[in-house]
Amino acid sequence: MDSTESTAADESAAADESAAAVESTAAVESAEQFWERHYRTHRDWGTRVNPLLAETAAPLLPGTALDLGCGAGGDAVWLARQGWHVTAVDISATAVERLRERARHLGVADRVTAAQHDLAGGFPPGRFDLVSAQYFHTPFPLLRTHVLRAAARSLRPGGLLLIVDHGSTAPWSWNQDPAHHFPTSEEVAADLGLDPARWPVLRAETARRRATGPGGETATVVDNVLLIQSTADLLRPTTGTERPDAEEH
Ligand SMILES: C[S@@+](CC[C@H](N)C(=O)[O-])C[C@H]1O[C@@H](n2cnc3c(N)ncnc32)[C@H](O)[C@@H]1O
Numbered sequence: 001m002d003s004t005e006s007t008a009a010d011e012s013a014a015a016d017e018s019a020a021a022v023e024s025t026a027a028v029e030s031a032e033q034f035w036e037r038h039y040r041t042h043r044d045w046g047t048r049v050n051p052l053l054a055e056t057a058a059p060l061l062p063g064t065a066l067d068l069g070c071g072a073g074g075d076a077v078w079l080a081r082q083g084w085h086v087t088a089v090d091i092s093a094t095a096v097e098r099l100r101e102r103a104r105h106l107g108v109a110d111r112v113t114a115a116q117h118d119l120a121g122g123f124p125p126g127r128f129d130l131v132s133a134q135y136f137h138t139p140f141p142l143l144r145t146h147v148l149r150a151a152a153r154s155l156r157p158g159g160l161l162l163i164v165d166h167g168s169t170a171p172w173s174w175n176q177d178p179a180h181h182f183p184t185s186e187e188v189a190a191d192l193g194l195d196p197a198r199w200p201v202l203r204a205e206t207a208r209r210r211a212t213g214p215g216g217e218t219a220t221v222v223d224n225v226l227l228i229q230s231t232a233d234l235l236r237p238t239t240g241t242e243r244p245d246a247e248e249h
Contacts, residue, residue: 031140032118035092039072046072046095047102050134052164052207052225054078060160063129068119068151069136073099073112079130080108089117089124123150129159135166145191152192152199155230160202163188167206167222172213185226194228203227 029037039046053075057065062083067076070088072095079086080103090096093116103112117124120142131151136144152161167182169175183191185204192199204226211221 031120031138031142032091034140035090035138036094039092039094039098043098046074046098047077048074049078050075050164051209052223053132053134053162056160056162056227057082057084057130057132060130063156063159064126065130065132066124066126066128066151066154068131068133068147069138070099070114071095073102073114075132075134076112076114077102077106077108079132080111081106084111084130086112087124087126087128088112088114089119090114091116091118119147123147123154126154127156127159128154129156131155131159131161133161133163135164137166148188149192149194152194152228152230155199155232157230157232159230161199161226161228161230163226163228165224165226167224170211170213170221171219172215172217182222182224185224188224188226189228192228198232199228199230201226202229 057079062079063085065076065079065084065086067073067079067086067088070076070090071092073088076086076088076099088096088099090099096114096116099112099114100109103109103114115124131154133148133151136147148161148163155161163185165182165185165188167184169180185206189201189204205224207223207225208220209223210218212218
């Protein structure tokens with residue numbers, strides 16, 4: 001895929017640029033304060049759908065969806081407008097309120113449940129036909145693998161888990177370290193350690209798109225795309241082949 005659309009993805013890449021500041025502020029600023037400051041500073045960000053989510057969800061019959069680290073709600077509101085009932089969570093109360101306002105404005109508030117929620121402290125209740133984690137990156141310690149495993153377990157049989165991660169650095173990003181390793185989709189899948197008989201990988205690949213920087217400049221960037229399906233009857237006991245939720249990412 002090579003999209004020319006500039007979306008929340010570009011904005012989240014730029015959000016990562018803010019990580020440059022975190023080293024100096026980590027001692028005094030929590031993850032919540034960091035992301036609050038981010039969304040208060042960038043009022044117009046994150047309101048458009050990410051193309052890989054749209055591409056994945058468009059052919060599906062709308063059901064229940066969960067958006068992890070939803071930001072200002074470009075994805076959640078898009079899903080609601082397609083008929084999905086969406087639960088959207090983010091550590092930033094400002095982002096969540098912005099999402100709610102937009103859902104009200106567009107007449108889909110009845111299909112959106114948005115909550116300020118720190119995923120480091122627990123996973124939202126419910127079963128979902130689609131769980132989306134778009135650029136679920138943070139410069140703070142987070143048991144991301146733990147969260148994503150919980151996401152796989154929260155899927156209804158037949159449900160999909162879509163994880164889209166940054167796979168390259170834009171020229172305007174603070175991080176120009178050529179040695180920086182962006183985990184591939186295969187590596188993310190291996191880390192999750194899910195039983196492939198219960199959660200087969202439908203897609204693990206890179207996708208290219210044109211991204212737009214803060215000054216309007218553009219560049220091709222790479223996303224890492226992982227799509228996993230649940231075939232499991234979630235009431236069945238686990239087989240013991242899953243790894244324990246132990247490591248930190
Ligand atoms: C790089 S941004 C991506 C936002 C959005 N998904 C998008 O595509 O524009 C990462 C998001 O994760 C959220 N986040 C970071 N740590 C979190 C946590 N522990 N619990 C919930 N959300 C978190 C941030 O507030 C931010 O909105």
